[in-house]
Amino acid sequence: MKPVEIHAYLQQKLDKQIEWNEGEKSTGDPWAVIEADGWVDACLVTRDDDQLAFDFLRSLTGTDRPDDGKIEVVAHLWSYSRRHAFVLKTTVDRDAPVLASLTSIWPAAVWYEREIYDLLGIDFSGHPDLRRIMMPNDWVGHPLRKDYTEQADYRGIPTSRPGYATAVPEKVDE
Amino acid sequence: MTPIIEKSPDGGIALGSVDRLLNLARKHSLWYLLFGTACCAIELMQTGGPRTDADRFGMMFRSTPRQADVLLLAGTITYKMASRIRLLYDQMSEPKYVIAMGSCASTGGLFQKSYSVVKGGDLFLPVDVYIPGCPPRPESLVEGLMLIQHKIEKEPWLKKAWGKLPEKSDPRLPREC
Numbered sequence: 001m002k003p004v005e006i007h008a009y010l011q012q013k014l015d016k017q018i019e020w021n022e023g024e025k026s027t028g029d030p031w032a033v034i035e036a037d038g039w040v041d042a043c044l045v046t047r048d049d050d051q052l053a054f055d056f057l058r059s060l061t062g063t064d065r066p067d068d069g070k071i072e073v074v075a076h077l078w079s080y081s082r083r084h085a086f087v088l089k090t091t092v093d094r095d096a097p098v099l100a101s102l103t104s105i106w107p108a109a110v111w112y113e114r115e116i117y118d119l120l121g122i123d124f125s126g127h128p129d130l131r132r133i134m135m136p137n138d139w140v141g142h143p144l145r146k147d148y149t150e151q152a153d154y155r156g157i158p159t160s161r162p163g164y165a166t167a168v169p170e171k172v173d174e
Numbered sequence: 175m176t177p178i179i180e181k182s183p184d185g186g187i188a189l190g191s192v193d194r195l196l197n198l199a200r201k202h203s204l205w206y207l208l209f210g211t212a213c214c215a216i217e218l219m220q221t222g223g224p225r226t227d228a229d230r231f232g233m234m235f236r237s238t239p240r241q242a243d244v245l246l247l248a249g250t251i252t253y254k255m256a257s258r259i260r261l262l263y264d265q266m267s268e269p270k271y272v273i274a275m276g277s278c279a280s281t282g283g284l285f286q287k288s289y290s291v292v293k294g295g296d297l298f299l300p301v302d303v304y305i306p307g308c309p310p311r312p313e314s315l316v317e318g319l320m321l322i323q324h325k326i327e328k329e330p331w332l333k334k335a336w337g338k339l340p341e342k343s344d345p346r347l348p349r350e351c
Binding site: 135139 | 252253254256257281282286289290292293294297298
C-alpha cells in the first residue's frame with residue numbers, strides 16, 4: 001500500500017483524527033500525525049492489522065520544536081511481509097513531556113526511547129529500563145533541546161577546550 | 175648511545191651507567207594496551223600487523239592494563255568512556271605513558287562541538303605524545319611510540335629511586351574522573 005492509502009485505511013480503523021501531511025514532493029516521506037493519547041493504540045493497530053502488518057520499527061526519533069512548545073516523536077515503520085513503509089508522528093508538551101512507551105509493541109523501542117529520553121528528556125511511561133544511553137547517568141540536561149546549555153565541567157573534565165572556539169566560526173554567513 | 179671503549183673481534187666493551195642499561199632494556203619492551211575507542215583502533219591493529227610490525231621494536235600489545243606500559247588513546251573519547259579509560263590507566267603500573275592518537279584523542283577533533291565527546295585526552299590524563307592525523311598512519315603511530323622510547327632513554331629513574339634526585343611532583347597532575 002502507498003502511504004496515503006495506509007493513512008486512509010488507518011483512519012477507518014481508529015476513532016481518533018489522524019492528520020495527514022504530504023511533505024515535500026521531491027524529498028522525504030509524507031507523514032501522519034496523531035494525538036499523544038492515541039499513540040500506543042494506533043501503533044498497535046499498525047502492527048496487528050493484517051493489511052498493514054508493520055512488524056519492524058525502523059527508527060524512533062525526536063525533534064525539539066520550541067516555537068510550538070512541543071517535542072515531536074517520529075516513528076518510521078516498515079513491513080517485511082507487505083513491503084511498505086509509513087511515518088507516524090506525535091507531539092508532546094515541551095514542559096511536561098510524557099508519552100506512553102512502545103516497548104510492549106516493538107521491543108526495538110527500548111533503546112530508541114532511552115535515546116530520546118537522554119537527548120530530549122521525554123519520560124516514557126511503561127518503559128522497562130529508562131536510563132540515559134549516550135551520556136553518563138549523572139549528566140545534567142538534555143543535549144538536543146534547543147535551549148540546552150552545557151555544564152562547564154563533568155567530574156573535573158572541562159567540556160570545552162580553550163583556544164579552539166575562536167578558530168572555528170560559530171556561524172557561516174550565507 | 176653508550177660509547178664503546180674497546181673493540182675486540184667478538185664485539186667490544188661498552189661502559190655506561192646502570193640507568194642507561196636498564197633504560198635500554200625498558201625501551202625495547204614497550205608493551206601497549208590493546209584498547210581502542212573508535213576508528214583509530216583499526217590503524218592500531220595495522221601497526222601490530224606484519225606490514226608495519228611494531229614487534230621488531232619490542233612493542234607488543236597486551237590485553238590487560240596490568241602488563242601494559244603505554245596507554246594508547248585510539249579514537250574519539252566520550253564522557254561515558256572517559257571514566258572507564260581512567261580506570262584502565264589507574265590499573266597500569268608505574269612507569270606508564272599515554273599517547274593521544276589522532277585528532278579526536280588530542281583535541282576532540284571533528285567532534286569539537288559535540289555534547290558527548292571529551293575535547294582531548296589531556297583533559298583527564300597526562301598525555302606524553304600527541305599524534306596528529308585522522309587517523310594517523312601506522313608509520314606515524316610507530317614514530318609516536320619511538321618518541322616514548324627516546325623519553326625512556328633519558329629517564330634517571332634508578333637515581334630517583336635511590337633518593338639521589340629530589341622527588342618532583344608531576345606538573346601534569348591527573349585529574350579526578
